[in-house]
Amino acid sequence: MFALIDGNNFYVSCERVFRPALKGLPVVVLSNNDGCAIARSDEAKALGIKMGQPYYQFRDLERISSLVCLSANFELYGDMSDRMMSVAAGLGPQQEIYSIDECFIGDLGGIKDVTARAVAVRERIFQWTGIPACIGIAPTKTLAKLCNYVAKNAERKPGSYPIELSRVCNWTELTEDRQLDVLRRTPAGEVWGIGKRISSKLAEQGILTALDVARMPTAKARDEWSVVLERTVRELQGISCITLEQAPPPKKQIACTRSFGHPITTMPPLIEAVSEFATRAGEKLRNGGMRAGVLNVFAHTSPFRPGQRFYKTAVMQLQPASSDTKVLVDAAVRGLRQIYEPGYQLSKAGVILQDLCAGTEQQAVLSFTDPEAVRDASALMEAMDKINARFGKGVVHVASTGQTQEDESGWRMKQERRTPRYTTCLDDVPIARA
DNA sequence: TCTGGGGTCCTAGGACCC
């Protein structure tokens, strides 16, 4: 038995904890560069604002409907998430933190009255963190997700589901008729694992609801679709195929990518951006005690705008695998020079680190290089991470050719614009002082 | 003017090998 605990409209709820005046108002949290909506309050949803909708399309509502739009504050949301997760863990013996706003609780079989306990945990989460949450309970993860969807919508959209299923919905306490009714009322596209593309293709075959999906022959799901859909069908039938993962599996890639505030057409600001992406990615890499064997650097034009398209990636092998910012920045800039072509309005770029290996494997690699240089490099990186953690991102960074001191390119994130930056050639900094 | 960022998994097709 699984439970899924999910914070409602999570980013908006976090903001409301610290700004209670926002309660009852339509509120939207915006993405990087204030580009689009990434969280909406119920009131904002009622205004018709869609997930991912560009800000400029609903900006007018700030004037005419008292809509409040906020720039995202991910540090705050991460902190609130930690608090919510620690309270949520009280529901059962095992927890899988699935995303910033939701977790699965597993192994609920031995608990006496799971529903009553879930109601209590939900109340405690609200009392201790201020975050409203909903809980779905079922024999499979996919059904637990579905019950969570029911618990959220029974209250939010009156008439969608029986009102007594709101807030906490336990599949095993529903009669068979009611289970079928719940599946029938749920659109296929709301089922976990069925996205836009697949739901519209399913609709062409008359498969419209979760009940239709649950009744698909598994062989048909596998042969005409994929093993993924087959698994979803089985899970909807109550056969558990997806297990709880208490320890997060090791990361396979680490990315740092951004859209630019304005299109970029020349090399210098692109080099500056890519150097910063490589630096951020390197910090994440060292944070996880890892090194990368491959660095991907890409740049592309906007997929939303007319005109000539450009989309190129350079794949840089790092031998030996490295977590040294100087190595990463150098590879990123070299890759960028390989793919760059003038004449395009570039809207986004990024650095993706792959072929990650853990710390223990790294030491073997170290013997290939001058041990003293390696020790200096790691001390330097450690010092850099500490300084930047204390004084702000990018206070000390690796200089790249073509990089400018002032932020003229307009690509940088809003929050970071305020931080003064000092360009330093790291090779000149004595390690002891750094 | 203005459209997020960070992940995972699966599949198809090509290269290569015996």
Added chain:
DNA sequence: TCTGGGGTCCTAGGACCC
């Protein structure tokens, strides 16, 4: 004229998730 079959590995692209 006639040109196998099966396995593995890699990559790009597509789909999904929050």
